[in-house]
Amino acid sequence: MKRTSAQLKQMAKDRLIGNYGMCIALSIIVSVISSAVMFVCEFATGIYRYPMTATPYIMYFVLVIILSLLISVFSAGLTYYYMNLCRGRKADIGNLLFAFKHHPDKFILVSLLLFLLTFLCLVPGYAIMFIWLFTRTGSDLLMAFLVIVLLIVGVVIDYILMLMFSQPFYILLDDPTKGVIQSMKESAQLMRGNKGRYFYILLSFIGWMLLGALSFGIGMLWVSAYLSATQVYFYMDITGELDRPASPVVDVRPEPQQYIY
Template sequence: MKISEIKYDARQSLKGEWGKVVGLTFLYLVLSAGINLSIEIYASGGFINWLNQEYTPPLASILTAIISVILIPLSIAIVWFYLDLVREKNAEISQVFTIYTDVKVMLKVIGASIMVGIFTFLWSLLLIIPGIIKGLAYSQTFMLLKDHPEYSIFEAITESRRRMHGYKWKYFLLNLSFIGWGILCLISLGIGFLWLTPYVYASNATFYQNLIADTDEKEIL
């Protein structure tokens, strides 16, 4: 499947859903930025102190790191939202928050995110290129956890690496193809990212759905 076809299918999935996906992107940005800003103001001892501070208090850095971990399940649930959208299921914004009702799933995606980050970092210590290659290899971990909740963290990472064999370059080029749009979004003072982000997410979900999700079926045939 060509990159142009992946992006076309993604746009088809987004037809009639732009209001919803732009709203979800805006909600996530406001939520994450609002929480982090509130933490900095609190840790600084108030709004006035925050305005006048010359450096970020250690407490703010610690609390921000904790919140970043807590927000991991939400970011993964958004990835899953787009997979449902691509699969023409009833994807609603409210569903992304239900991940916090399942502690087991929540802890698994946090653990998977941390392990993927550690593995990628360790490979990057060798050279940047190996780190990028491994990051691409691990990229389907969370999609696989959605389709295969029975997988352990390491099983999902290993399976992602296996299924991405022969597809890493295509996945890299797919995401690289949005760089022009990214530049235009910067020119628009970042407003364009409200539309570009859903386009990228939907394209990555389409990539998984068409090239990765059915790998086992193709091998059986």
């Protein structure tokens, strides 16, 4: 049975009661690691030094991509935490390292493939734009129109592909022995007929994200937890897990007062 976005979001809210403290703590840890990586990239490449040259920016771009792929392993660990939480299993800070212990290369490769898909979708638009800027061939109005159309088409195609391949992390976390291509294929199969529903769920969080942004980003810590839990329940819904008899696991959710904010 396909559940509505409202039903999935309500399940997420119910599960997060008493668990927001740990969710926020883990989000902060991943954010701090990401910020530290960006600082290292900026410091190592010296992009703010004068005189400014193209080489540091190229090095910075390459370094950011490489380290971002490594951070994706932490992101997979955070997803694993939410999967355990939503299933009523033991969920703690140790979950962040799960992907590092179970074929981290697969999560890196999935992230790399998704990056390449986005890159390929946007290449035509940016290629025409750079050719136009450096050669100034053709009508400015026509070239500008062509660039805008190509970029819009590229973004739309990219978003459809991201919806189609939105589930590999969940699939690999459930079964790390599966291959990267296999997880991508299974994601495409699971999302067949569900892309519109998933897009609607993501769209329904825009209001919450705006409110989170208005709070100088602090509110996004709660919104991020809410969205992540909803995404896990969506995965459990499309795989049929929510319709199967519940496994006899003990809900080990800790009491709120155990957390240090």
